[in-house]
Amino acid sequence: MSDYEVGYTLGVVIGSIVMGLLIGLIPYFMAKKRGRKNFGMISIVICILANFLGGVIISIPVCLIVIAVLLGTEGNNNKTTQTNYGNDINNGSNTNSFSQTTQTQVYCIYCGAAVNKNSMYCTSCGHKLP
């Protein structure tokens, strides 16, 4: 490898890093603004790699995809919060139905399983109920 080739390669590498860094700063600040600094750091690395592989032609679309992912996952987080809220409501109704079943069920003194109040034997362990 000649000095020219080394210099050229070095220039391409440094150029790619600088350009990738500049492009990656856009999603970085967007992510940082949303309190997702780790996502921003990853997006800078992705943009540098993309620039290194295919130049600005690749890294700019990649940068846009990263921003889209950032905004997309942000929406998913909101959906997850809503789903959790829905689960809480379901848990509440489960607790209600559980308290209703306790009225017709007793707990086996041997194994603790919930069995029907009218049954003579435990359905779980087979012991005779008092």
Ligand SMILES: [Zn+2]
């Ligand atoms: Zn039992």
